[in-house]
Amino acid sequence: MPVCRGKTFKYEKASILSYAAVVGKAESDGPYGGEFDEVLEDNKDSAETWEQAEALLQSKALKHAMGKAELKPEDMDLLVAGDLLNQCTGSSYGLKDYYIPFLGIYGACSTFAEGLLLAGAMVNGGYVGNAAAVTSSHFSSAERQFRFPLNYGGVRTPTAQWTATAAGAAIVVPESKPPYIRAATVGKIQDMGITDLNNMGAAMAGAAYDTISRHFTHMGTHPESYDLIITGDLGQVGSDILSDLFRRDGVSIDKYHKDCGLMLYDREKQDVHAGGSGCGCSASMMCGHFLKRIECGDLKRVLFCATGALMSPTMVQQGGSIPGICHAVEITAK
Amino acid sequence: MPVCRGKTFKYEKASILSYAAVVGKAESDGPYGGEFDEVLEDNKDSAETWEQAEALLQSKALKHAMGKAELKPEDMDLLVAGDLLNQCTGSSYGLKDYYIPFLGIYGACSTFAEGLLLAGAMVNGGYVGNAAAVTSSHFSSAERQFRFPLNYGGVRTPTAQWTATAAGAAIVVPESKPPYIRAATVGKIQDMGITDLNNMGAAMAGAAYDTISRHFTHMGTHPESYDLIITGDLGQVGSDILSDLFRRDGVSIDKYHKDCGLMLYDREKQDVHAGGSGCGCSASMMCGHFLKRIECGDLKRVLFCATGALMSPTMVQQGGSIPGICHAVEITAK
Numbered sequence: 029m030p031v032c033r034g035k036t037f038k039y040e041k042a043s044i045l046s047y048a049a050v051v052g053k054a055e056s057d058g059p060y061g062g063e064f065d066e067v068l069e070d071n072k073d074s075a076e077t078w079e080q081a082e083a084l085l086q087s088k089a090l091k092h093a094m095g096k097a098e099l100k101p102e103d104m105d106l107l108v109a110g111d112l113l114n115q116c117t118g119s120s121y122g123l124k125d126y127y128i129p130f131l132g133i134y135g136a137c138s139t140f141a142e143g144l145l146l147a148g149a150m151v152n153g154g155y156v157g158n159a160a161a162v163t164s165s166h167f168s169s170a171e172r173q174f175r176f177p178l179n180y181g182g183v184r185t186p187t188a189q190w191t192a193t194a195a196g197a198a199i200v201v202p203e204s205k206p207p208y209i210r211a212a213t214v215g216k217i218q219d220m221g222i223t224d225l226n227n228m229g230a231a232m233a234g235a236a237y238d239t240i241s242r243h244f245t246h247m248g249t250h251p252e253s254y255d256l257i258i259t260g261d262l263g264q265v266g267s268d269i270l271s272d273l274f275r276r277d278g279v280s281i282d283k284y285h286k287d288c289g290l291m292l293y294d295r296e297k298q299d300v301h302a303g304g305s306g307c308g309c310s311a312s313m314m315c316g317h318f319l320k321r322i323e324c325g326d327l328k329r330v331l332f333c334a335t336g337a338l339m340s341p342t343m344v345q346q347g348g349s350i351p352g353i354c355h356a357v358e359i360t361a362k
Numbered sequence: 363m364p365v366c367r368g369k370t371f372k373y374e375k376a377s378i379l380s381y382a383a384v385v386g387k388a389e390s391d392g393p394y395g396g397e398f399d400e401v402l403e404d405n406k407d408s409a410e411t412w413e414q415a416e417a418l419l420q421s422k423a424l425k426h427a428m429g430k431a432e433l434k435p436e437d438m439d440l441l442v443a444g445d446l447l448n449q450c451t452g453s454s455y456g457l458k459d460y461y462i463p464f465l466g467i468y469g470a471c472s473t474f475a476e477g478l479l480l481a482g483a484m485v486n487g488g489y490v491g492n493a494a495a496v497t498s499s500h501f502s503s504a505e506r507q508f509r510f511p512l513n514y515g516g517v518r519t520p521t522a523q524w525t526a527t528a529a530g531a532a533i534v535v536p537e538s539k540p541p542y543i544r545a546a547t548v549g550k551i552q553d554m555g556i557t558d559l560n561n562m563g564a565a566m567a568g569a570a571y572d573t574i575s576r577h578f579t580h581m582g583t584h585p586e587s588y589d590l591i592i593t594g595d596l597g598q599v600g601s602d603i604l605s606d607l608f609r610r611d612g613v614s615i616d617k618y619h620k621d622c623g624l625m626l627y628d629r630e631k632q633d634v635h636a637g638g639s640g641c642g643c644s645a646s647m648m649c650g651h652f653l654k655r656i657e658c659g660d661l662k663r664v665l666f667c668a669t670g671a672l673m674s675p676t677m678v679q680q681g682g683s684i685p686g687i688c689h690a691v692e693i694t695a696k
Binding site: 035037076077079080105106110112113114115116117120121123124127128129130131132133134135136142146149150152153154155173213214215216217218219338339340341342343346348351353 | 369371410411413414439440444446447448449450451454455457458461462463464465466467468469470476480483484486487488489507547548549550551552553672673674675676677680682685687
């Protein structure tokens with residue numbers, strides 16, 4: 029049973045039974061393109077709009093994850109899902125036809141870690157026999173919602189990141205099998221004072237530093253304790269800031285640090301500027317690549333730290349800044 | 363410890379230690395105006411915009427709830443919060459300066475029940491020593507986000523509801539004291555095919571019926587088992603549909619049913635059409651009125667069922683319908 033008061037949660041009965049990722053064309057053209065479960069034909073696939081295509085991504089990701097575990101919708105106890113679309117409609121529209129108890133969450137691009145953390149807590153606490161964490165993002169729906177309609181043809185700044193067209197789903201159960209969810213640290217909101225909608229990495233780096241530092245302290249660990257520290261989508265700008273923040277403490281994380289935003293695309297050939305972003309970025313890299321490597325024992329202990337920019341165009345237009353958050357989930361092979 | 367596999371969660375160690383509600387002028391002019399902890403001077407109070415005023419509402423509600431329990435931010439383990447504003451910024455901007463671990467949730471107007479359910483689960487499961495559920499809504503920020511800018515002066519339809527300018531916060535702890543959170547049923551998304559942004563009640567009624575029916579079945583209860591069955595904000599249209607749906611099963615809930623949307627305002631004197639709505643509607647009625655009545659034993663057993671319309675103007679403009687959800691939390695005096 030869970031042991032701690034506040035701070036970092038411990039899990040004794042939370043394993044990831046199955047997982048799946050569905051991505052768009054650009055993501056499939058990246059270095060990990062061969063590892064995803066399905067690739068959309070184009071940005072809309074069989075849907076009529078980008079928003080509906082994003083909902084379809086989530087629906088497909090959950091379907092693949094359930095299929096691998098031979099679970100039907102009526103076997104599922106709980107979905108924990110969210111996304112970037114206004115009012116989380118990628119999740120509510122994409123998952124409504126499964127008719128599974130549904131808890132909506134919002135953590136911007138940190139959503140997959142928040143979902144794993146909560147799905148793990150509900151399974152480990154004995155509330156449910158299984159729970160799926162699901163999330164998505166879509167380049168075209170996100171750009172027009174948060175910045176400009178694509179038709180506007182705005183020039184992207186060097187700090188801008190490319191919202192991944194991707195979804196991931198993972199099903200957590202109490203049965204003992206790798207990958208195991210062992211611990212999790214809930215993020216505190218950090219406001220770095222960033223007001224540029226095209227500089228998410230800087231807005232999130234402080235939150236990543238805070239959560240990872242607290243996780244180290246509570247667990248008595250340090251960078252060398254992990255095979256990898258995987259951040260969600262800091263991109264190049266945010267990753268550099270994170271490295272600097274740790275260096276101030278005399279700690280180097282560079283050797284162990286990987287950022288999903290710097291992995292999903294081939295930045296030499298693909299025009300993604302500072303890297304990938306979006307809930308689907310870390311969700312697809314985890315469900316397409318990393319969870320497999322943990323399951324087979326290639327990676328023994330990983331700290332997955334998805335970062336989110338809790339931004340609102342309305343607030344930014346009013347002069348507000350962009351608060352960041354980061355949730356950390358420790359996942360192990362044993 | 364929690365016992366069930368999926369379905370309805372049971373809680374043995376989850377009490378509501380303190381709670382508070384902050385409302386706007388119209389809400390303070392309603393029948394329960396004297397019961398709230400603070401009333402804003404006007405729709406903006408000391409903020410510069412309606413969105414910032416909504417964030418202020420949440421900040422104030424949490425401050426009052428912590429104050430009553432003599433808790434400081436550094437004593438708090440977890441916040442579970444969300445709201446209607448695009449990207450839940452009422453919560454992230456309103457609560458960021460407390461620097462408390464934060465889980466963002468999105469359940470539209472069902473958010474307060476989802477927050478109580480999760481805060482209770484994390485406390486009862488031993489993950490945290492306390493957890494606060496916080497939510498808000500604001501008439502002026504919601505209207506311009508979901509429908510029309512207020513300056514447009516659109517005529518409201520008879521089915522329209524009035525989004526409450528209100529926030530509520532409740533702090534859950536494992537110590538034994540009333541009100542107790544005893545059980546909770548997570549909602550399934552229900553799509554009634556409603557496409558009218560001004561008919562939330564009809565969109566949510568099916569979800570309320572589904573969740574309440576499942577809660578009765580899992581708990582072996584019926585309407586007479588409760589002093590009150592309190593829905594969030596079905597309003598007149600949704601309440602009538604809910605009554606009809608139960609009547610088809612030969613069940614009458616009318617004698618036990620109260621709807622926060624029909625209570626918050628004086629519908630004879632205040633021009634709120636089908637009733638109140640918004641996350642703050644049920645949150646303020648619970649934290650201002652009902653939790654007091656449960657705490658003092660005036661109400662022994664209550665089923666609180668907050669309803670949410672998982673709507674998106676974008677999806678509705680594309681011809682989509684408005685899915686509904688309802689989460690139920692059973693709260694008792696003993």
